[in-house]
Amino acid sequence: MADLTSDFIGIKSPNPFWLASAPPTDKEYNVRRAFEAGWGGVVWKTLGEAGPPIVNVNGPRYGAIYGADRRLLGLNNIELITDRPLEVNIEEITRVKKDYPDHAVVVSLMVPCEEGPWKDILRRIEDTGADGVELNFGCPHGMAERGMGSAVGQVPEYIQMVTEWVKMHSDYPCIVKLTPNITDVRFPARAAQAGGADAVSLINTINSITSVNLDTLVPEPTIDGHGAHGGYCGPAVKPIALNMVAEIARDPETANLPISGIGGITTWRDAVEFMALGAGNVQVCTAAMTYGFKVVQEMISGLSQYMDEKGIDSVSDIVGQAVPKAKNWQDLNLNYVTKAEIDQDLCIKCGRCYISCEDTSHQAIAMSEDRVFTVKDDECVACNLCVNVCPVEGCITMRELSIGELDERTGKKVEEYANWTTHPNNPGATCG
Amino acid sequence: MSHIPSLPDIAAGRCTSEEISERFSDLHPPLKHHEALVAADRCYFCFDAPCTIACPTSIDIPLFIRQIATGTAEAAAKTIFDQNILGGMCARVCPTETLCEEVCVRETAEGQPVLIGQLQRYATDTVMASGVHPYAREPKTGKSIAIVGAGPAGLACAHRLAMHGHSVTIYDARQKGGGLNEYGIAAYKAPDDFAQQELDWLMSIGGIVIETGARLGDDLSLTLLQSDHDAVFLGMGLSGVNALALEGTHDGICDAVDWIESMRQSPDKTDISVGRNVVVIGGGMTAVDAAIQSKLLGAETVTIAYRRDKGAMSASEFEQELATSKGVHILFNATPETVSNGAITFSRTGTDEQITLPADQIMRAIGQKLESASADLAIDGGKIKVDENGRTSVKGIWAGGDCASGGEDLTVTAVAEGRDAAEDIHANLMKGS
Numbered sequence: 030m031a032d033l034t035s036d037f038i039g040i041k042s043p044n045p046f047w048l049a050s051a052p053p054t055d056k057e058y059n060v061r062r063a064f065e066a067g068w069g070g071v072v073w074k075t076l077g078e079a080g081p082p083i084v085n086v087n088g089p090r091y092g093a094i095y096g097a098d099r100r101l102l103g104l105n106n107i108e109l110i111t112d113r114p115l116e117v118n119i120e121e122i123t124r125v126k127k128d129y130p131d132h133a134v135v136v137s138l139m140v141p142c143e144e145g146p147w148k149d150i151l152r153r154i155e156d157t158g159a160d161g162v163e164l165n166f167g168c169p170h171g172m173a174e175r176g177m178g179s180a181v182g183q184v185p186e187y188i189q190m191v192t193e194w195v196k197m198h199s200d201y202p203c204i205v206k207l208t209p210n211i212t213d214v215r216f217p218a219r220a221a222q223a224g225g226a227d228a229v230s231l232i233n234t235i236n237s238i239t240s241v242n243l244d245t246l247v248p249e250p251t252i253d254g255h256g257a258h259g260g261y262c263g264p265a266v267k268p269i270a271l272n273m274v275a276e277i278a279r280d281p282e283t284a285n286l287p288i289s290g291i292g293g294i295t296t297w298r299d300a301v302e303f304m305a306l307g308a309g310n311v312q313v314c315t316a317a318m319t320y321g322f323k324v325v326q327e328m329i330s331g332l333s334q335y336m337d338e339k340g341i342d343s344v345s346d347i348v349g350q351a352v353p354k355a356k357n358w359q360d361l362n363l364n365y366v367t368k369a370e371i372d373q374d375l376c377i378k379c380g381r382c383y384i385s386c387e388d389t390s391h392q393a394i395a396m397s398e399d400r401v402f403t404v405k406d407d408e409c410v411a412c413n414l415c416v417n418v419c420p421v422e423g424c425i426t427m428r429e430l431s432i433g434e435l436d437e438r439t440g441k442k443v444e445e446y447a448n449w450t451t452h453p454n455n456p457g458a459t460c461g
Numbered sequence: 462m463s464h465i466p467s468l469p470d471i472a473a474g475r476c477t478s479e480e481i482s483e484r485f486s487d488l489h490p491p492l493k494h495h496e497a498l499v500a501a502d503r504c505y506f507c508f509d510a511p512c513t514i515a516c517p518t519s520i521d522i523p524l525f526i527r528q529i530a531t532g533t534a535e536a537a538a539k540t541i542f543d544q545n546i547l548g549g550m551c552a553r554v555c556p557t558e559t560l561c562e563e564v565c566v567r568e569t570a571e572g573q574p575v576l577i578g579q580l581q582r583y584a585t586d587t588v589m590a591s592g593v594h595p596y597a598r599e600p601k602t603g604k605s606i607a608i609v610g611a612g613p614a615g616l617a618c619a620h621r622l623a624m625h626g627h628s629v630t631i632y633d634a635r636q637k638g639g640g641l642n643e644y645g646i647a648a649y650k651a652p653d654d655f656a657q658q659e660l661d662w663l664m665s666i667g668g669i670v671i672e673t674g675a676r677l678g679d680d681l682s683l684t685l686l687q688s689d690h691d692a693v694f695l696g697m698g699l700s701g702v703n704a705l706a707l708e709g710t711h712d713g714i715c716d717a718v719d720w721i722e723s724m725r726q727s728p729d730k731t732d733i734s735v736g737r738n739v740v741v742i743g744g745g746m747t748a749v750d751a752a753i754q755s756k757l758l759g760a761e762t763v764t765i766a767y768r769r770d771k772g773a774m775s776a777s778e779f780e781q782e783l784a785t786s787k788g789v790h791i792l793f794n795a796t797p798e799t800v801s802n803g804a805i806t807f808s809r810t811g812t813d814e815q816i817t818l819p820a821d822q823i824m825r826a827i828g829q830k831l832e833s834a835s836a837d838l839a840i841d842g843g844k845i846k847v848d849e850n851g852r853t854s855v856k857g858i859w860a861g862g863d864c865a866s867g868g869e870d871l872t873v874t875a876v877a878e879g880r881d882a883a884e885d886i887h888a889n890l891m892k893g894s
C-alpha cells in the first residue's frame with residue numbers, strides 16, 4: 030500500500046482526504062465518527078462571532094437533482110454557518126484535536142468585515158490546538174446579504190484586507206476559501222495571495238435554484254410557500270470546480286499558491302484529477318452526505334492502488350502533473366485528426382450514436398438495414414458526441430490519424446502541429 | 462403445509478378455495494411506483510427501437526417508458542392505447558420473451574431486458590383504474606359495420622371503427638364478450654375478472670353494441686350481415702379442435718380448451734374436476750396452460766407429452782420453464798398410440814420403444830382450427846385468406862385474428878389485425894365522401 034500521508038501548508042494528515050466545512054463537521058460526534066472511518070482531516074463547520082447563535086430555517090433546507098436510478102447528482106442548500114453556540118464548538122474542537130493529534134483539524138471562520146470581530150474570534154480559538162484556519166468568503170446565501178461570505182469573496186480588496194488582519198493577529202496557517210460566483214477566479218486568488226494567505230480552497234457552492242414545484246409553482250426547497258436561491262454542490266459541479274482550480278494553478282502570478290480542491294469530489298478518481306490539476310489535497314462534502322463516511326475507504330484504496338500501479342511514492346508527486354497540459358484553445362493542434370470507430374462486438378445496436386449524429390451533428394454514422402452502425406470517415410469531424418451518448422463504455426473510440434495519412438473528410442493529408450496563432454484564416458496570426 | 466386430499470380418478474376439491482386463490486394470483490404482480498421508476502430508468506430511448514419493431518402492434522416503447530420516467534403514466538398509456546387498445550391485456554399475456562423483450566438492447570447487453578410488459582401494465586393500469594377513457598368519437602358517419610366475434614381482433618376493430626364515428630354491432634356466439642381473453646388465457650395471467658373490466662372500459666367509447674348468443678351459421682348468415690351493414694369483419698377465432706385418433710377407450714379424455722373454458726368460468730374453481738394423474742398431449746401455449754392449471758388445482762402428476770423435440774415446441778422457453786417450475790414434467794418425442802382407462806401408451810417417435818403413463822385424465826391440446834366459414838371465402842392453410850389490409854376474397858368482408866391467414870396466433874397479433882382492418886374499412890367507406 031502506497032504512503033498516503035499528506036502535508037498541506039505544513040498541516041499533516043494521514044491522507045489527503047479532508048471533510049469540507051459543512052454539516053458533516055458541525056459536531057464532535059460527527060467528526061469523531063469521520064476520523065474513525067478514515068478521513069484524514071476536517072475543516073470544522075464555519076464558526077461565527079460570539080453572541081446569540083445563528084438562526085436557520087427549520088427546513089426543508091436542501092434540494093437535489095438526480096440522474097438515472099435517482100442517483101444524486103447535485104445538491105443545493107439554504108443552510109447558514111453553524112447554529113450552535115461558539116463556546117460549545119470551541120470546547121468540542123479542543124477535545125477532538127487532543128484525541129486525534131495526527132489528524133488535521135482546521136477551523137472555518139466567518140465574522141463581519143471589520144478588524145475587531147476577526148481579532149476577537151482568532152483570540153477565542155487560540156487554545157483549541159487547531160492546525161489552521163479557513164476564511165469562509167464563499168457562502169452565497171443568507172450570510173452574503175449581511176456583508177459576509179461571498180459578499181466578501183466577490184471583492185478582491187476585501188479578501189486581501191481580511192486576510193491581512195488574520196495573518197496579523199494569529200500565527201495560524203491561513204486558507205482562504207473562494208466563491209465560484211464571480212467571473213474570473215484568478216482575481217480573488219491573487220488577492221488572497223497578496224493578503225498573505227498560505228493557500229486557497231475552492232470551490233464553495235454555486236448560486237442555484239434546483240427546481241420548482243409544479244403544483245404550487247414555488248421554487249424548491251420550499252419554506253411556507255416561498256423558496257430562496259441556495260448553494261449548489263455535488264458531482265454536477267465538479268467540471269466547474271476543476272476548471273477554476275486549473276485557472277489558479279496555471280496563472281503565473283499564483284502558480285506557487287497551494288490549493289485545497291473542493292467541488293463534486295465523489296471517488297478517488299475525482300480526487301486524483303483535482304490533484305493533477307494543482308490541488309495539494311481535497312475536501313469532500315456531498316459524497317459523504319450522500320453515502321456516509323465510509324466512502325473514504327474507496328478513496329483511500331483507489332488512490333493507493335493508483336499510486337502503486339503508477340509507481341508514485343508520494344501524494345505530492347501527483348500535484349500539478351496535468352497543469353502544463355491545460356492550455357488555452359489557441360494552443361491546440363489544428364492538424365490533429367481523429368475518426369470515431371465503433372467496436373461491432375461491443376455495440377448493442379441502440380442507435381443513439383446514429384440519431385444524435387444524424388439529427389444534431391454531422392450525418393457521419395451510417396445505419397444498415399440490419400442495424401449495423403458504421404462511421405463515415407469522409408463525414409466524421411471527430412466531435413466525440415457519439416462517444417458521449419453511447420451507453421456502452423469503450424464501444425466507440427477515437428482513432429488518431431498519423432501524419433501523412435489521408436483525412437477522407439478534407440481530402441488532405443494530416444500535417445505537422447500548427448495552431449490558430451499561425452493559421453492563415455486568423456487575421457492576427459503572427460506568421461504564416 | 463396444507464393437506465391435499467389424494468382423491469382417485471378425476472375429482473373436484475383437491476385443494477381449498479384459499480389455496481386456489483393464492484395459486485392463481487398474478488403471475489407477475491404489478492410493479493409498484495418505485496419499481497416502475499427504477500425499471501423505466503433502464504431504457505436507453507433507442508432510435509428506431511428494436512422493441513417497437515418486434516411489437517406486432519408497433520407501440521412506441523421508448524416514448525411510453527420515458528413518459529413513465531417523467532411522471533406521466535397517463536400520457537404513457539395514451540401512447541400505448543393509440544396503437545393497441547387492449548394494451549392492458551397484452552401487457553399481461555404477451556410472450557414478451559419472444560417479442561419486444563427478446564430484442565431489447567439491454568437483453569443484448571446484459572441478458573436482462575427492460576421490463577417492457579410490466580411497464581406497459583403499470584401505465585395502462587393507471588388509466589384504467591382512474592376509469593377515464595381517453596378517446597372520443599369523431600362525428601357520426603351514419604355507416605354501420607358488423608363484426609363477428611368479440612375476441613381481441615373483433616374488439617380492436619370495433620373500437621377503431623367507433624372512434625372514426627361508425628356504429629358497430631358485434632355478434633358473438635358465447636354468453637360473454639372477450640373471446641379467449643375471457644375463456645382461454647391462463648387464469649393467473651389475467652386475474653380479477655380483468656377481461657370483462659377491459660371490455661367494459663373499451664366499450665365506454667360508445668357506438669358499439671354486442672349481441673351475445675348470436676352465432677354466425679345459426680340464424681345469422683353472412684348474406685344477412687352484408688345486407689344489414691355497410692361492411693363485415695370476421696374475427697371468430699378458431700373454435701374447432703383438431704381430432705386425435707387414439708386406439709382404445711378412456712372415460713377421461715377432454716379437449717384442453719374446453720376444460721380451460723369451464724375452469725375460467727368457475728368463480729372459485731373448487732368445482733373443477735381434475736385427474737390425479739393428468740397427461741396433456743400437445744406442445745403449445747394451450748398445452749402448457751392446461752398442464753400448469755391442472756397442477757395448481759391439485760393433480761399429483763402432470764405430464765405434457767409432445768411428439769417432437771424441445772426446440773420444435775411452440776411454447777416458448779419461458780413457458781416451458783414456468784411449467785417445469787410448477788412441477789409439470791415434459792416428455793418429448795412421444796407419439797400417443799393407445800389408451801385404456803387409467804393409462805396411456807406412447808411410442809418414442811420414430812422408434813419401437815413404448816412408454817405407458819398412468820392417466821386418469823387426458824387432455825388434447827393439439828391445436829384449434831377454423832370451425833366453418835362461408836363457402837364463398839377463399840381459404841389459405843386452413844384459415845380465411847386475407848391480404849395485408851385484412852380484405853378477404855369477398856368484397857365488403859374483412860377478417861383478422863386467429864381465423865385469418867398470416868401472423869402468429871397471439872392476442873397482440875389479433876389486435877393489430879383488427880385495428881388495421883378497421884382503418885382499411887374506414888378508408889373504404891369514406892372514399893369519395
Ligand SMILES: Cc1cc2nc3c(=O)[nH]c(=O)nc-3n(C[C@H](O)[C@H](O)[C@H](O)COP(=O)(O)OP(=O)(O)OC[C@H]3O[C@@H](n4cnc5c(N)ncnc54)[C@H](O)[C@@H]3O)c2cc1C
Pocket residue numbers: 554555556609610611612613614615632633634635638639640641642645646647650675676677678696697698699700718721746747750861862863864869870871872873875
Ligand atoms: C388456452 C389458450 C391460451 C392462450 N394464451 C395466450 C397467451 O398467453 N398470450 C397470447 O398472446 N395468446 C394466447 N393465446 C392465443 C390468443 O388467445 C388468441 O390468439 C386470440 O384470442 C385470438 O383472438 P381472436 O379475436 O382472433 O379470436 P378469439 O379470442 O378466439 O375470439 C373469437 C370470438 O369469436 C366468437 N365466435 C366464434 N365462432 C363464432 C361464430 N360462428 N359466430 C359468432 N361468434 C363466434 C367466439 O365466441 C369468440 O368470442 C391462447 C390461446 C389459447 C387457446
Ligand SMILES: Cc1cc2nc3c(=O)[nH]c(=O)nc-3n(C[C@H](O)[C@H](O)[C@H](O)COP(=O)(O)O)c2cc1C
Pocket residue numbers: none
Ligand atoms: C456543443 C455546444 C455548443 C454550444 N454553442 C453555443 C453557441 O455557439 N452560442 C451560445 O449562445 N450557446 C451555445 N451553447 C450553449 C447552449 O445554447 C445552452 O445555453 C447550454 O447548452 C445550456 O443549456 P442546456 O444544458 O439546457 O442544453 C452550446 C452548447 C453546446 C452543448
Ligand code: SF4
Pocket residue numbers: 371375376377378379380381382383402415418419420421424425
Ligand atoms: S451508441 Fe454505441 S451501442 Fe448504440 S448503436 Fe451506437 S455504437 Fe452501438
Ligand code: SF4
Pocket residue numbers: 515516517518519520522545548551552555557560561562577578581873
Ligand atoms: S403489446 Fe405485447 S409485444 Fe407489444 S410492447 Fe406490449 S407487451 Fe410487448
Ligand code: SF4
Pocket residue numbers: 379503504505506507510511512513522523526564565566567575577
Ligand atoms: S430496446 Fe430496450 S432499451 Fe431500447 S428502447 Fe426498447 S425497451 Fe428501451
